[in-house]
Structures are given as C-alpha cells and as structure tokens.
Amino acid sequence: MNLSLLLLVPSFTAIAVLLCKSDKQVKTISLTGAAIQFVLAIDLLIQYWVLRSSGDRSAMMFQFDHTWFKFWRIHYHVGVDGISIAMILLTAFVVLAGILVSFTTAKWEKEFFFLLLLMSVGAYGFFISLDLFTLFFFLEISVIPKFLLIGIWGSGKKEYSAMKLALMLMGGSALVFVGLLGLYYQTQDITGYHTFDLLKIAEMHIEKKAQLIFFPPLFVGFGVFTALFPFHTWVPDGHSSAPTGASMFLAGISMKLGGYGCLRVATYLMPEASRTYAPIIILLATIAIIYGAFATMMQNDLKYINAYSSVSHCGFILLGIGMLTQTSIIGAVMQMVSHGLMTALFFASIGMIYSRTHTRLVGQLGGLLKIMPFISTVFVIAGLCSLGLPGFSGFVAEITVFMGSWQNPDKWYRTATILACASIVVTAVYILGAVGQAIMGPTRNKNFQLFPDASWNERLAAVILVAGIVAMGVAPFWMNDLLRPGSETIMQHIERALTIK
Amino acid sequence: MWIELLSLFKQEIFITLIIFILLFIKISTSDWSNGKILIVVNLMLFLNFILGFFMHAEGSQFNGMFRTDNLIVFEKNLLNLGTLMISLQSYDWLKDHRHVLEFYMLLLSTLLGLFFMVSASNLLMFYLGLELSAIPLAAIANFDLEKRRSSEGALKFIISSAFSSGLLLLGISFVYGMTGSLGFADIGGHINGSPLFLFAFILLLSGFAFKISVVPFHFWTADVYEGSPVAVTSYLSVISKGAIFFVMIQVLYTIFKPLAAEWYRMLYLLSVLTMLTGNLFAIRQDNLKRLLAFSSISQVGFILVGISGSSRAGTASVIYFILIYLFSNLGAFGVVSLISARTGKESISDYKGLYASNPFLSWVMTISLFSLAGIPPTAGFFGKFFLLMAGAGKGNFGLIAIAALNMVISLYYYLRVVKAIFMDSNNQPMDKLQVSAMPKMAMLLCVAGILFSGVAGWIYDYIYSLSKSF
Numbered sequence: 001m002n003l004s005l006l007l008l009v010p011s012f013t014a015i016a017v018l019l020c021k022s023d024k025q026v027k028t029i030s031l032t033g034a035a036i037q038f039v040l041a042i043d044l045l046i047q048y049w050v051l052r053s054s055g056d057r058s059a060m061m062f063q064f065d066h067t068w069f070k071f072w073r074i075h076y077h078v079g080v081d082g083i084s085i086a087m088i089l090l091t092a093f094v095v096l097a098g099i100l101v102s103f104t105t106a107k108w109e110k111e112f113f114f115l116l117l118l119m120s121v122g123a124y125g126f127f128i129s130l131d132l133f134t135l136f137f138f139l140e141i142s143v144i145p146k147f148l149l150i151g152i153w154g155s156g157k158k159e160y161s162a163m164k165l166a167l168m169l170m171g172g173s174a175l176v177f178v179g180l181l182g183l184y185y186q187t188q189d190i191t192g193y194h195t196f197d198l199l200k201i202a203e204m205h206i207e208k209k210a211q212l213i214f215f216p217p218l219f220v221g222f223g224v225f226t227a228l229f230p231f232h233t234w235v236p237d238g239h240s241s242a243p244t245g246a247s248m249f250l251a252g253i254s255m256k257l258g259g260y261g262c263l264r265v266a267t268y269l270m271p272e273a274s275r276t277y278a279p280i281i282i283l284l285a286t287i288a289i290i291y292g293a294f295a296t297m298m299q300n301d302l303k304y305i306n307a308y309s310s311v312s313h314c315g316f317i318l319l320g321i322g323m324l325t326q327t328s329i330i331g332a333v334m335q336m337v338s339h340g341l342m343t344a345l346f347f348a349s350i351g352m353i354y355s356r357t358h359t360r361l362v363g364q365l366g367g368l369l370k371i372m373p374f375i376s377t378v379f380v381i382a383g384l385c386s387l388g389l390p391g392f393s394g395f396v397a398e399i400t401v402f403m404g405s406w407q408n409p410d411k412w413y414r415t416a417t418i419l420a421c422a423s424i425v426v427t428a429v430y431i432l433g434a435v436g437q438a439i440m441g442p443t444r445n446k447n448f449q450l451f452p453d454a455s456w457n458e459r460l461a462a463v464i465l466v467a468g469i470v471a472m473g474v475a476p477f478w479m480n481d482l483l484r485p486g487s488e489t490i491m492q493h494i495e496r497a498l499t500i501k
Numbered sequence: 502m503w504i505e506l507l508s509l510f511k512q513e514i515f516i517t518l519i520i521f522i523l524l525f526i527k528i529s530t531s532d533w534s535n536g537k538i539l540i541v542v543n544l545m546l547f548l549n550f551i552l553g554f555f556m557h558a559e560g561s562q563f564n565g566m567f568r569t570d571n572l573i574v575f576e577k578n579l580l581n582l583g584t585l586m587i588s589l590q591s592y593d594w595l596k597d598h599r600h601v602l603e604f605y606m607l608l609l610s611t612l613l614g615l616f617f618m619v620s621a622s623n624l625l626m627f628y629l630g631l632e633l634s635a636i637p638l639a640a641i642a643n644f645d646l647e648k649r650r651s652s653e654g655a656l657k658f659i660i661s662s663a664f665s666s667g668l669l670l671l672g673i674s675f676v677y678g679m680t681g682s683l684g685f686a687d688i689g690g691h692i693n694g695s696p697l698f699l700f701a702f703i704l705l706l707s708g709f710a711f712k713i714s715v716v717p718f719h720f721w722t723a724d725v726y727e728g729s730p731v732a733v734t735s736y737l738s739v740i741s742k743g744a745i746f747f748v749m750i751q752v753l754y755t756i757f758k759p760l761a762a763e764w765y766r767m768l769y770l771l772s773v774l775t776m777l778t779g780n781l782f783a784i785r786q787d788n789l790k791r792l793l794a795f796s797s798i799s800q801v802g803f804i805l806v807g808i809s810g811s812s813r814a815g816t817a818s819v820i821y822f823i824l825i826y827l828f829s830n831l832g833a834f835g836v837v838s839l840i841s842a843r844t845g846k847e848s849i850s851d852y853k854g855l856y857a858s859n860p861f862l863s864w865v866m867t868i869s870l871f872s873l874a875g876i877p878p879t880a881g882f883f884g885k886f887f888l889l890m891a892g893a894g895k896g897n898f899g900l901i902a903i904a905a906l907n908m909v910i911s912l913y914y915y916l917r918v919v920k921a922i923f924m925d926s927n928n929q930p931m932d933k934l935q936v937s938a939m940p941k942m943a944m945l946l947c948v949a950g951i952l953f954s955g956v957a958g959w960i961y962d963y964i965y966s967l968s969k970s971f
Contacts, residue, residue: 068958071817071965072890133886140877147916151924159924163916170912174905177886181893181901217902 001040001047003062003078006088006124009037010095014117023109030113034096037120041092045482048085052485059489060130060199068133073195077131083333083486086479087127087260090340093468094252095120100461101348102245104355105153112153115145116245123253127260132180132196139176139225139261142254143169149246150238161234161241168234172224176261179218183269186210201269202493208272215273219266219281225258227314229288239307244351247303251310252344256336259317263332263490267321271494274324279412281322286416288315293426297433302350302360305434306343309386312423313339319420320401323413326491328404330483335401337479338385338393338472345465346382349375352458353438356451362434367443372453376439378462383431385469388424393472396479398424508558509569512577513620515549516613520606527602538601539592543939546585553578565684566623572967576747576820577616583740583827584612589943590835591732593842604644607637608736615744624673624683627748631669631712634741635662642729642737654728661721665711672704685756692759702760705752706767712745715771715805716778719798723782726794731838734790738797739830743823746804750819754812768809769900776802776907783914787848789837792914793830796873799911800826806904807888814891816968818884821961825872825884828950832869835944836862843934849918854927859934863922865944872951874915875908880955887961 013033020026044062051061060079068076080088098116105112122142129135143166151162180196186206187194195201224231235255239247267274274281292312299305313335320332352375353368354360369376385392388399405417443449454462472479507514522545526533553574561568588605595601614633621627639662643655677683679698680691692698707718714722726734753764779799786792807818839862841847856863872881885908893901936944954960 069887070958070962071814072887074958137877137882140882144871144876148919148923151920159920162924163913163920166916167909167913171906171909174909177889177905178898178902181890182898184890185893185896213898 001044001062003064003080003128005040006037006044006128007121009033009040010117010121010124014114014121017110017113017117020110026109026113027103030099030117033117034092034099034120037124038092038096041089044080045085045089048080048082048482057485059485063130068131072133073193073197074133075131075197076134077197078128078134079130079199080128081486081489082482082484083260083264084127086333086337086482087256088124090256090337090468091120091123091127091253093464094248094340094344097344097348097461097464098245098248098252100457100464101248101351102243103457105243105245107153112149112243112245115149116249118142119145119149119249120253123257126257130198132183132198132201132265135198135261135265136173136176136180139257140170140173142257143173146238146242146246146250146254149249150242153243153246154241155243156241157237158241161237165234165238168224168231172221172231172258175217175221175224177221179214179216179221179266182210182214183218186214198264198269205497206270211270211273212276215266215270215277218270219262219274219277222258222261222266223318226255226262226317227288227311228258228318229284229291229311229315232288232292232311235311236304236307239310239347240301240303244347244355247347247351248344251306251347252340255310255314256340259314259321259332259336262318263321263329267324268490268493271497274494275498278322278324281318282413282416285315285318285322286419288312289319289420289423290426293423293430297426297430299430300362302353302362302365302434302438303347305362305430306346306350309427309430310339310343312427313343313386316398316401316420319416320404323401323405323408324494325404325407326487327407328401329487329490330480331397331400331402331404333483333487334393334397334472334476334479338397338469341465341468341472342382342385342392342394345378345462345469346386348458348461348465349379349382352454353379357445357448362437364444365438366441366445367439368448369439371443371448371451374454374459374462378454378466379439380435381466381469383435385473387428387431391470391473393469396473396476505558505560506562508556509560509562509567511556511558512549512553512574512581513613513616515552516609516616519545519549520609520613523602523606523609527606535596535598535601539595539939542601542605543585543588546581546588550578550581550585553581561622563626565686566626567617567620568622569620572816572820572969573620573747575964575967576619576744579820579824579827580612580615580619580740580744583743583831584608584736586827586831586835586943586946587732587735587740589939589946590735590831590838591730592937592939593839594730594732598644599646600644604641607641610634610637611641611736611741615741619744619747621748622685624676624685624688628666628669628673632666634744635659635666638733638737638741642725642733644733645730648728650728651730652728654725657721658725658729661711661725665708665718668704668711669708672701672708675701675704685751689756689758692757694760694763699760699763702757702764703767706764709745709749709752710771713742713749713801714798715801716775716798719775719778722798723791723794726797727788727790731790731834731841734794735831735834735838738793738834739827742797742801743827746819746823750808750816753808754816765809765895768805769897772802772805772809773900773903774802775799775805776904780907780910780914783911786914787850789847789849789852789918790841792849792918793833793837796911796914797830799907800830800873802907803885803888803904806892806900809897809900810891810894813965813968814887814894817961817965818887818891820968821964822884822888824960824964825880825951825954828947828954829869829872829879829881832865832944832947832951833873835940835947836866836869839934839936839940840931844931846931849921851931852918852921853925854930855922858930858932861936861944862934865948866922867919868948868951870915870918874912876912878956879951880953881951883955883961
C-alpha cells in the first residue's frame with residue numbers, strides 16, 4: 001500500500017472543502033473523505049497482517065523514500081510498523097467520529113472542517129514519518145489549527161486557552177527542535193554525512209554524553225504534548241474551551257503525538273539516556289497520575305473532569321515508556337489507543353449533552369438517562385472504560401502497563417507502580433460521582449424534558465468509537481500481536497545499546 | 502566583446518534603461534494618467550524581472566571592481582522580484598499621488614545602487630553603491646508629502662545612514678592604510694589579528710549593523726518604518742536589507758575569514774541581543790507597521806544565527822531565507838499597505854473582526870504572519886529551520902536554544918494579530934474593500950511563494966549548488 005495516500009486523501013479533502021459552495025457540500029465532502037481514510041486505515045491493517053503471515057519480518061513496511069532536500073540529507077521517508085498502524089487506526093476512528101459530531105457547527109463551517117482536516121493531515125504524517133525532519137514538520141502542522149479552532153469556535157475563556165495552548169505546544173516543539181538538531185549533528189553515516197533518518201540513526205551509536213544532553217529537550221518537548229507534569233497546564237484549559245470536534249481531536253490524537261514521539265524518537269534513538277533518566281520520568285509520570293486523579297475529584301464541569309482525568313491517564317503512557325520493559329511499552333501504546341478512543345467518546349457525549357442543555361456543570365444536570373437514553377448510555381460507557389472496567393479497552397491497557405511495570409524489580413519502581421494502581425480507586429470515585437449526579441437521579445431542570453435524543457450522525461459517531469473500545473477490550477490479543485514486533489525491535493535496540501556499554 | 506560586456510551588466514543596464522524611459526515620459530508627455538503610468542512601469546519591471554533569468558555571464562570588469570556570477574545574478578533577480586511586488590502593491594497609494602514618475606525614478610536608482618553594491622568586489626565600489634541606494638531612499642521615505650511623520654522619518658533615516666556611512670568610511674580607510682588595497686581579494690591576504698585590524702573590522706561591522714538594524718544599532722528603525730509610506734517601509738525592510746546581507750555574507754566569509762573566530766563571537770552576542778530586543782519590543786506594539794518593524798529586527802537576529810554557521814550552508818540558508826522572507830514580509834506589508842491607503846487604519850485593534858468583512862485580505866495576512874513565525878507548511882518554517890541548522894553546524898546549541906525560545910516569543914505577537922482578525926468582535930468593522938487587480942496579483946504571488954517555495958526542495962538545492970564554499 002502506498003502510505004502517501006494517507007496524506008493525500010485528507011489533503012485533497014481539505015482543499016475540496018475550501019472550494020465548496022454550500023455548507024451541506026462541506027459536510028458531505030469531509031465525511032466522505034474521512035470515510036475513505038477510515039477504509040484505507042482498515043485496509044492498511046489487513047495488508048499488514050497478510051504480509052506478516054506470509055513471513056515478512058521487516059521492521060518497517062510499505063516504505064517509500066524520496067529525497068527532499070539533497071544537501072541536508074533530508075528525505076521524505078515513510079513506513080509503518082505495528083505501533084504506527086495502531087496509531088493510524090486510532091486517528092482514523094477519531095477523525096471520522098469527530099467530523100460526524102461536528103455537523104452541528106453553526107459558524108464558518110468551511111473553515112472549521114478545513115482546519116480539522118489539516119490537523120488530521122498533521123497526525124497521519126507524524127505517525128508514518130521515518131525521517132525526523134518530516135516528523136517534526138507534521139508535528140508542527142497540527143499545532144496552529146488547534147489555536148484557530150479553539151479561539152474561533154470555542155467557548156468560555158477561549159482566547160486565553162487558545163493562546164496558552166499554542167504557546168506551550170510551540171515551546172514543546174522548540175525543545176524538540178533543539179533536540180533534533182543536536183541528534184542530527186551527532187550522527188554520521190558511512191559517507192561521513194549527517195542524517196535525519198530514523199532507521200539509520202537507530203543503527204548508529206550516539207555517544208552517551210551527547211545522549212544525556214539531547215534526551216531531555218526531546219523527551220520534555222514531546223512530553224509537553226502528552227501532558228507531562230508540570231507542563232500539563234494547557235490540557236484543562238485547552239480541552240474545556242475547545243469545540244467538541246476539536247477537543248476530540250486534541251485529546252484523542254494530538255496528545256498521542258507526544259507519547260509516540262517520546263517512544264519512537266527519544267527512547268528508541270537514545271536508549272542509554274532513557275535508562276539514566278528513567279527514575280525522573282517515572283517520578284513525573286506518577287505525580288501526573290495521582291495529581292491528575294485528585295484534581296479531577298475537585299472539578300464539577302464535565303469537560304474539566306475529562307481533561308484532568310486525561311492528565312492522569314496520559315501519565316500511564318509515560319509510566320509505561322519510562323519502565324522500559326517490553327510489556328510496559330506495549331501497555332503504553334495500548335493506553336494511547338485506548339485513551340484516545342475513550343476520551344474522544346467522552347468529549348463527544350459531553351458535547352452532545354452540552355449542545356442540548358447548555359450547561360456542563362454536574363450539579364445542574366441530572367436524570368439525563370430518562371430523557372436521552374442513548375447519549376447517557378454512551379456517557380456511562382465512556383466513564384466505565386475510563387475507570388478500567390474489564391471488557392473495555394481501558395482495563396486491557398492499564399493492566400498491561402501495570403504488569404510491565406511490575407517486571408522491574410527495583411523497589412522504588414514498584415512503589416511507583418503501586419501508587420499508580422491506587423489511583424484507579426480515585427478514578428472510580430470521580431467517574432461514578434459524575435455519572436451518578438449527571439445521568440442518574442431525578443431531573444433537576446424541567447426544561448430538560450423537551451430535549452431530543454441523539455441524531456443519526458451523533459449515534460454513528462458514538463457507535464464507531466464504542467466499537468473500537470469494545471474490540472480492544474474484548475479481544476486484546478490482536479492488538480497485542482500488532483504491537484509485539486514493533487516493541488520487540490525497540491527493546492532489542494535498548495538492550496543492545498545497554499550491553500555495548 | 503560588446504555582447505559579453507553587456508551581458509555582465511545586463512541587470513544594471515535594464516534598470517538604467519527603465520529610469521531613462523521614465524525620464525523621457527516625464528519630459529515629453531505630461532498628460533498621462535497615473536493609472537496608465539503605473540501599468541507601463543509595472544510591465545517594464547515585469548519584463549526586467551523575466552529578462553534577468555536569461556543570458557547569464559560570469560566574470561569581472563573594471564580592474565576587478567565589479568564582478569558577477571550566477572549566485573549574484575540570482576540575488577539580483579530576487580531584488581527585482583521584490584521591487585516588482587512592492588510596485589504592484591503600492592498601486593492604491595500611487596494612483597492618486599502627484600509624483601508617480603519621480604517615485605519610480607528614485608526607487609529604481611536605489612535598486613541600481615544595490616545592484617552595484619551586491620556586485621562590488623572592491624570596498625570603494627561597495628561604498629559607492631551603498632550611497633547611491635541610500636540617498637534616493639531617504640527622498641522617497643518623505644513621499645507622503647503632507648504627513649509630518651514622514652518627513653521626520655526621512656530625516657532620521659538620512660542622519661542615521663550618514664552616521665553609519667561615516668563609520669564604514671573610517672573602517673575602510675583603516676583597512677586601506679594597513680593593506681594598501683581596496684580590492685576584496687587583496688585585503689584578505691593581508692589580514693592579521695592586530696588590534697588596529699580588529700578595530701577597523703568592528704567599524705565596518707557597525708556600519709553594516711546600522712543598515713540592517715541590528716541591536717544596539719536599531720533605534721532609527723521603528724520611527725522610520727512607521728513614518729515612511731508603506732511601500733518604502735517594505736522596501737527598506739526587505740530589499741535593501743536583503744542586499745546588504747548578500748554583501749555582508751561575502752565580506753565576512755571571504756575578506757574577514759582570518760578573523761572568523763572573532764566575528765563569530767560578535768555575531769553570537771549581536772544575534773542574541775537582536776532577537777530578544779526585537780521580540781520583546783514587538784510584543785508591546787499596537788501599530789502594525791511598528792510591529793512589523795520590530796519583527797523584522799528579530800528576523801535579522803535569526804539571519805545572524807545562520808551566518809554564524811559554516812560558510813556554504815550559511816550562504817545558502819541566508820539567501821534562501823531572504824527569498825522566503827521577501828514573500829512573507831511583502832505579503833503582510835501588502836495587506837497593511839492596502840488597508841492603510843484605503844482607510845488610514847494601521848493599528849491592531851482596527852483589524853478586529855477583519856475576517857468577517859474581508860476574508861481574502863485576512864487569509865493573506867494570516868498566511869504571511871504564520872510564515873514569518875515559521876509555522877509549517879508555510880515556507881517560513883523551512884527558512885528558519887535551515888538557518889538554525891546552518892547555525893548549529895558549529896555545535897553552539899546554546900544559541901540554537903535561545904533562537905528556538907525566541908521563535909516561541911515571536912509567535913505570541915503574530916498570533917495576537919491573527920486573534921484580532923479572526924476572534925475579536927468589532928463595533929465598527931471595516932467595510933469590504935475592493936482589492937484592485939495589481940495588488941491582488943502581488944498578494945497571490947506572495948501566497949503562492951509562501952506555500953510553494955518551502956515544500957519544493959529543489960529551490961534550496963538550487964541555491965545551495967550556486968553558493969560556494971569559501
């Protein structure tokens with residue numbers, strides 16, 4: 001399969017959207033584009049399986065390499081392994097659902113869908129890049145659409161949130177930039193030239209001294225995207241001010257860019273430094289998990305609840321990466337996918353509730369189950385997935401992270417694991433509290449009785465996301481199979497680098 | 502023989518021809534309307550730009566005073582392109598102006614001066630070209646005849662340029678005194694690290710720093726930019742600055758190569774100061790012209806980072822960045838120029854809610870600002886990336902980290918404008934402005950340049966193949 005299709009389809013859809021005459025056309029075209037992309041992603045998965053079962057053991061598949069800037073040795077080099085395919089699938093699910101949910105957008109639809117699609121181009125490009133320049137290019141592409149989406153269509157203190165998000169994420173990518181340049185000048189291939197090629201760099205040995213200098217900017221830079229404590233402050237403001245579709249993209253996809261970058265670039269390319277800095281990463285991740293969980297308990301706005309719980313859940317991703325065992329890395333990727341689907345579903349249902357009741361405060365809602373059974377059910381499913389109920393993806397991902405972490409015999413690592421586990425109890429408290437107050441109980445506002453249940457597009461969006469969550473929760477083995485080869489490569493690389501020393 | 506000689510000077514000859522044609526029009530026909538004149542001038546400029554790509558010749562003339570090669574021809578083409586775009590954009594301003602022909606004659610004289618300066622391989626020639634460009638420029642800075650600020654700006658400009666010329670002359674005479682020569686090639690051989698040489702070099706560098714408004718030699722910039730007509734402001738910030746950078750690269754990399762360790766430290770300090778000061782002052786501005794003035798100061802800081810790197814990558818990246826900077830800055834200035842000519846509004850708060858009434862102008866402005874800020878997929882991203890990459894070649898990652906931080910700061914004030922355009926509401930929104938054909942062409946050219954010149958990798962490769970390793 002030609003991976004560039006994954007970029008061309010959303011790009012052309014975005015351009016086509018700009019040329020549309022009516023709002024209806026805009027929606028139809030974006031939906032068609034997202035649906036085609038969805039099919040492509042599934043097709044990619046199937047082709048990957050076919051190739052694998054026919055004995056193809058190459059680390060990266062469907063590679064395509066084209067020289068972009070000759071003198072810098074910058075290439076447009078793309079390729080995927082199981083981990084990237086998992087992320088691409090996640091993106092396809094969330095994009096399709098996000099576009100369906102955004103049908104109610106009432107202002108400047110053309111621009112709205114254009115920006116959403118541009119953001120998805122950034123995400124797809126990021127996940128398939130094997131060249132660090134291309135990767136960085138796509139990482140930055142996805143930042144500015146968020147600024148505009150939040151600032152124009154958002155609610156609440158939207159301008160503040162948009163500015164904060166844009167500046168913090170750009171700060172993160174500035175750090176990534178410094179790290180990448182540092183890495184670039186450390187590399188030297190056979191012909192004596194520097195390179196940005198991920199696979200080539202992986203085969204080289206970067207000096208440990210250089211690793212120790214350039215690992216922190218890279219990891220922290222990507223970490224900002226995935227709410228690394230203490231750089232998580234953009235998350236609550238950004239998510240709660242964003243319009244529904246944008247917050248689904250933000251939490252579902254954009255935050256995963258950071259996690260993927262931490263794993264694929266920072267940890268994979270600089271294994272010795274990642275081992276050295278592991279205690280700090282684990283400490284920060286544990287703080288994020290616990291702090292996020294307790295901060296969520298204090299919230300009474302549904303979007304803030306989900307945003308803070310995202311901080312906590314993304315802590316599991318970083319915890320898994322920091323633990324550096326194969327199981328924990330698989331768990332981290334699973335958590336990325338699971339959290340992406342779950343949080344997108346959460347934001348979608350919150351958006352549906354908000355568009356009807358015009359309030360997101362838990363205290364003002366209540367008894368929604370009777371009025372909007374479908375939306376309420378979706379909300380409850382998202383909540384249960386978030387607290388890790390078996391049968392949903394959240395359980396699978398978290399248990400994998402915990403098992404992986406426990407494999408580390410160090411007592412401090414184990415303490416961190418236990419603390420992280422304990423946070424699940426707190427999660428249960430706030431999720432059940434929110435569900436109980438907002439969904440169950442008596443209807444507090446008589447006007448709510450009149451509200452209709454979900455429309456077809458909202459139902460479809462929810463069904464797509466729930467299908468993803470359940471598919472992962474009930475049958476986790478296919479996900480495991482998908483991620484195993486990729487994580488094995490990473491682990492072998494880390495172990496080899498550590499034994500050289 | 503004649504053909505060879507002429508093709509060496511082809512770009513200078515074209516410009517001189519145009520100046521003469523304008524002069525004849527001025528003397529012979531007094532009844533041409535401004536619209537007609539503008540069409541003729543722009544057509545000539547367009548032809549001039551196109552012809553610049555044919556009949557290349559390399560070589561030197563006048564005992565090595567003047568020389569040209571493919572890189573220099575390319576640089577002059579860039580300057581031609583910029584002048585053409587500025588001319589197209591100032592249509593609305595010049596349409597009703599009393600002295601259109603004089604404006605163009607002066608403008609093109611400046612350009613001619615810059616051409617000679619870029620081609621100079623002798624300090625005397627360089628100085629001559631520089632002065633030929635500076636004096637007419639001061640005259641056209643005063644072309645908003647009824648505005649006091651315009652005269653004030655012009656006066657400030659002439660004083661500061663006289664001062665910087667003084668510094669340059671002093672430096673040049675020191676160099677002459679010590680080496681007995683003014684030719685670039687001869688000087689290089691005689692340079693040693695003696696204190697007097699270093700002093701001469703500092704004088705020369707300060708002269709340059711004045712012209713490209715490096716902090717702490719930047720004080721004239723904001724006032725002159727704000728006072729002058731927008732056409733002149735954009736010319737100052739893109740064309741004349743670009744030309745001086747072209748010369749500066751050569752002077753630093755060739756003549757003063759023996760002093761590389763010294764000027765590297767100076768550039769380090771100057772670039773940090775320039776980026777930071779430019780950015781911090783830009784944050785506080787409300788007038789868009791002043792904001793763009795300070796933003797262009799900080800861009801100069803980034804260019805200095807690029808120059809501090811290794812020679813070939815540095816040369817290529819700086820020229821490439823100036824190409825992109827030309828599109829991005831002229832795009833932004835084009836919008837400011839049009840709106841200021843029509844409504845007289847120049848402050849950010851006047852731009853609130855612009856998108857609702859003028860989507861085209863808003864997009865041009867936004868794309869240009871994103872390019873200035875270095876956001877992909879605009880070309881500015883590639884320009885900045887390669888500048889800093891060239892700068893990092895020497896392993897000074899501290900400088901790169903400061904530059905990266907400054908990119909974040911600069912994003913803030915660019916986004917402030919974007920926020921005003923898209924997000925803020927306005928009680929007195931601007932009317933829908935009709936964009937006439939010529940400015941529209943220029944703007945579309947800018948947008949096309951911004952979107953295309955970055956992603957197309959061969960442009961950078963082409964520039965790189967032209968530039969030499971010194």
